[in-house]
Amino acid sequence: MRIHIQNSPGDALFAVSPQQWQEAASRAGESGHEVAFGASDADFATGVARADILIGATSTLAGRFPCHAPDLKMIFCMSAGVDRLRPFDALPAGAIVVNNSGVHGRKAGEYAAMALLMLNARLPAVLAAQRAQEWRPVYAPSLRGRRVTVIGTGDLGSAAGRAAAQFGAVVTGVRTRAVPHPDFHRVIAADALDSVLPESEFVVLACPLTEATRNLLDRRRLSLLPAGAAVVNIGRGALLDQEALCDLLDSGHVSGAVLDVFVPEPIPTGHRLWTTKNLVATPHVSVDDPLTYNPDSLDIFFRHLRAWRDGGEMPNLVDLGRGY
């Protein structure tokens, strides 16, 4: 196969190196591929024009389609969400899209646990008291028995569900259909979300951004949360109405939020997302482990390459109609 790997210029931490590629190929028992690495726009044009397979992060590939890629058969995204590849009809006809879902779980679970524990302990208010140099004890009950609703039951959502359950929370998963899932005490269908929000002390957004999930937690749904509820977002910024969330944090109805994803990114200087009371903003770092990200992603790539060749199962094949 002729494979083009497009890295982002200047990204020393997450660029795929020839050594990482070689080691992953060796683990997979693969050889004989013709591989090119690029980082510039010219590299992309040259590489994709003759490639069978394109590999790159969606942030690196976003905005590059349509392009001249007559032989392209597979795009392997070094990302789980593919929303930035929209519009999908601009992608080369006939090329399948495969994502790296599965590499984000461990870090996502750690981030979700950290966020839930921080919010349960009212740490945003405690941090504000520290900044004011005021000793204001807040004694929070344990997370045990608290009601956590996780929207999305994929790699991120199931990791968040396990993390919450580890601390004894009662965890509801929300997915397209109400099919049980081992990482949740119960699962409800997305169209029943309104019924569960009034009893959700914590909501974790961990689903893909699609036309169906855009603005899912809008002002009306956020207002359905009980007083003192808290919100975590490790999915995509556009899953929620940021302005409404900031208003509810200002009013105190929502007691805290830990957000890793935003519209736009980076957050501009002066934006209220930086300064809203009890809002902790982390710069889209929740799920990426620099030590394991590329090796794990390439292992997924090679498993799917083999399945594609042999007609095997491809769990990470993206359904472009569905959007994930």
Added chain:
Amino acid sequence: MRIHIQNSPGDALFAVSPQQWQEAASRAGESGHEVAFGASDADFATGVARADILIGATSTLAGRFPCHAPDLKMIFCMSAGVDRLRPFDALPAGAIVVNNSGVHGRKAGEYAAMALLMLNARLPAVLAAQRAQEWRPVYAPSLRGRRVTVIGTGDLGSAAGRAAAQFGAVVTGVRTRAVPHPDFHRVIAADALDSVLPESEFVVLACPLTEATRNLLDRRRLSLLPAGAAVVNIGRGALLDQEALCDLLDSGHVSGAVLDVFVPEPIPTGHRLWTTKNLVATPHVSVDDPLTYNPDSLDIFFRHLRAWRDGGEMPNLVDLGRGY
């Protein structure tokens, strides 16, 4: 038995109520005790003068001895650490001291998990970037495989050990003697601490404050930590040299600290503990769950009352010579 319960004036959250007492007595199948509740200095003097048993938090009892308590046979501390009852030779002769060790574990585990996940994710630096309204991604590896050293293997320490192990950290426990403990991958004796500090990426202080542990993490030992190490304190402020820790945070040798206990408490306005870089200060709230604290403590009291009467085992009997 004549029992005097001394509450702290104005403490609505942690005062033992007659109803809590009655419910705990009922759970234990106990009746017939003559119980008095007090909150003032006069209440204390009158109550303890005729009591067989005194119940109160060490913060409430500190500074009240010596006192006239001719019949006193047991002091039940609604606290785990009894360091604030020093000097012990001022306590009524012949009265045993029992603490409530065991009620703090769940919250201690949650706090330790939160602190380790925050420090591993470099959250103190991320929070500083948020305050500066700067998008500065820090991609941290997972906690899996990181080396965590927990000093103290009692109720708090073992909960911290379990929490760290839950996330795949490699956990060393430090206790008086190197006796294995199920919540730690290995246990070393306190006198071998220096040998393990240079490889400790995280240190959690969770031991009692005694004459042997005062200033345990002094400037010399803190300097043995590897560059980038982080420190958590859920024990007592005097277990470490706060000035040295602040200096090492300022220099960047220590990457972060999450501290719940200090000298003095409350931290005075203007003290560097409020403002030192990458230091998160919480106001002595890490281990107290207001919903379960009194019921769980009173259950421990009644179990020890029965054991004392019947000659049974009293695991929470404080060895005043040892200090815990």
